Amino acid sequence: MDWFPFVLSAQVATLATGLNLVAGVALGWALARGRFPGRDLLAALTTVPLVLPPTVLGYYLLVALGRTSPIGQALDALGVPLVFTWRGAVVASAVASFPLMVQSCRAAFEGVDPELEQVARTLGRSELEVFRTITLPLAGRGILAGTVLAFARALGDFGATLMVAGNIPGRTQTLAIAVYDTVQAGNLGLAGVLVAVLTAFSILSLLAIQRLGRRLAA
Amino acid sequence: MLEVEVRHVWAGFRLELSLNISREILVLFGRSGAGKTLTLRAVAGLFRPEAGHIVLGGRVLFDSKAGVNLPPQARRVGYVPQGYALFPHLSVFDNVAYGLRGKPEEVRRQVFELLDLVGLRELADRRPQQLSGGQQQRVALARALAVRPEVLLLDEPLSALDVPTRLELQGLIRDLQRQFGIPTLFVTHNLAEAMFLADRLAVVDRGRLLQVGPPKEVLNRPAQLEAAHLMGVRNIFHGRVSLVSEGGLRVRVGERDLLARPAATPAGLRPGDPVWVCVRAERIALVLPERLHRAADANLVLGEITREADYGLASVLYFRLTGPRLSPNRDYDLEVEVPAYVHERLRLDRVRTWTLAVDPEAVHLIPQAGAV
Incomplete structure (x- = not known):
């Protein structure tokens, strides 16, 4: 069995969640405590990925980050293109799972x-100390909770990742996409194994994070 | 020590008061929504008034004209909000240590010193949720004192506590204030608590300072009608001065004349001036017939108990006077408060008609400003 999709999915979801954690805490705090014009609009915009079809989200990302866009060209020049690379998968799954992170942080x-x-x-x-010793704990x-949800969402992302990173076995084929690929190829048996492993992995990571949370809270 | 002058206006509310506090407990007394909490928050730097200045021990904390507004971090105030705001994720020890800096062993020594002051050494490892309300209040006090504040700001610190705990903490707060000699602003709407704790009492209503002075003076000689209401004066009549003489003033109230010899006669009262006539319900005496001759100096009126309200420790009797009335438009004229044991001793449940003695010195007059 090819273990690549497992490893890639774990890496992509972890990186995406890491990005989301930093951005989500910052934005969640701003939305919760900040008093600035356009706050409601910003809150709405960060929630949009949750209600859009993942393919629509993928389309936007493709247009914004593709080779013909200014951002895409800049990334190309830096030697780190996103589209049809594993990095694209990170960005796509991060954007798809961001609303869960921001909303959880804001509520928290x-x-x-x-x-x-x-x-x-x-x-x-000082303000920084107050944030670190009171607000954050x-x-x-x-x-x-937001991290767990966002991680699970990033791990399972299909549509947006497929649009942005494509389906290149051994390079951008994440687990969710590999399941689709295998079913399309008529190999239901292998698909079943992948699905079982993905399900078990999801449950285990949720359990692990819960236990970590309990230890933090104690 | 602390000088406060704040002005702030927004929708329907106007806060405008100035106070000076030395090494004493100044009680801010008044209804909810009078601006007491807002005043404390302005001193703590948690609320910025539109105008005014706040000076603490020579340091300017806030000055709207000079554009000075120190952040709370730089003010050195000990602030205990309503509900204490203890940090729920920290132990008692860490709550008290929160504002302390220095070597760990030095911090430890100071924390235990403070915990000893409030009697909580044994509970240092507990979380706030594991403490009773009184213990939580003690932690909040120790935490506020830890930073060696130059003023202590206590916002209704005891209002959520049961009676015994409340009395105990009133004593503790007064002892701590005496020990540290720290200027203290204490907000409450409980009259007995205000009387016990106040070196000076400030009556606040709708954002304005009505009166400030020694508690007994404010209690017995409220300077304004609203202050009289707030201080619990139950008998307040509209009256008119009819005679001013050496021996006191004669005041027309309803269909009667009352003799008033207030401890401090309001200056400049002349016959014809309208006044509010205040008599505290606790200061009206029921006179036994055989003792009538001893009360000859007082205003004596005959009346009958029409109804009463039993508050357990004391009762309020509603007397309707025989003959000329003080309040012809009500079914009673005077409210008289008697302790429960007096009620029993005098058999007030059966003997309903009494001669009442209103000591002229207990008749307080408030000039009616602006009225003619």
Whole structure:
């Protein structure tokens, strides 16, 4: 059996989740605590990938990042093209799972009583310290929940990844795409094995993260 | 020590008050929504008023004209909000240590010193959720004191506590304030608590300071009608001065004349001036017939109990006067508060008609500003 799709999917989902974690915490915090014009619009925009068909999302990404776009040309010049590479798969699955991360983070930050932060300030701690010692730990559970959801979503992404990264065995063929490929080739037996492994892997990673969360909370 | 002058206006509410606090407990007393909490938050730097200035121990914390507005971090205030705002993910020890800096062993020493002050050394490892309300309040106090603040801001710190815990903590707060000599702003809407804790009492209503002074003085001599209401004066009548003499003032109330000899006569009252006549319900005495001669100096009126309200420790009796009335438009004229044991001793459940003595010194007059 070819293990490549497993390894690739794990790598892609991990990287995508890492990107989402950084961006999601920052944006979630801004949406929860910030008072700026266009906040609602920004919140709506970050949720859109959740309701669009993944192929539509993939189309947008292809147009925005493809060889003919300014961004695509710049990436080409830097020697890191995205389209039809594993990096494209990372970007596609990251964008597809981003709403879950942002929404979880926003809700987590909104759940932190601002009065706790205010008291922390009167006790002489800087904004950064207050964020690190009060806001972040108290929002931790919600952020972790968002991370789990986003990771699972990124791991299972099909449509957007297929549009942006294509289906190149040994290079961009993730597990979800490999399942489709195998079924198309009529090899239902192998598809069943892939599906079973993917399912087991998903459940195990969710369990692991839950346990980690419990340890953090204790 | 602390000088506060704040002005702020927004939809339907106007906050405009100035206060000076030395090494004392100044109680901010008033209804919810009077602007008490907002004033504390302005001092803590958590709310920025439109105009004014706040000076603490010579340091300018806020000055709208000079454009100074120090962040809360730089103000050195000990702020305890309503509900304490303890950090739920930190132990008691870490809550108290939160504002402390320095070597770990030095921080440890200071934290335990503070925990000893509030009597919580044994609970250092607990989480806030594992503590009773009173213990949580003690942690909040220790945490606020840890940063050696120059002013202590306590926002209704005891209002959620049961009575015994409340009394215990009132004592603790007063002891700590005396020990540290720290200027303290204490917000409450509980009159007994205000009276116990206040070195000076500031009555606040709808964003304005009505009166500030020693608690007994504010209690017995409210300067404005609204202050009288807030301080729990139950008998307030519209009256008119009819005579001013050496021995006191004669005031026309309803169909009667009352003699008033207030401890501090409002200056410049002349016959014909309209006044609010205030008599505290606790200061009206029921006179036994054989003791009538001893009360000859007082305003004596005859009345009958029409109804009463039993508050357990005390009762309020609603007296309707025989003959000329004080409030002809109501079914009663005077509210009289008597302790439960007096109610029992005098058999008030059966003996309903009494002579009441209103000491002229207990009749307080508030000039009616603007009215003619």
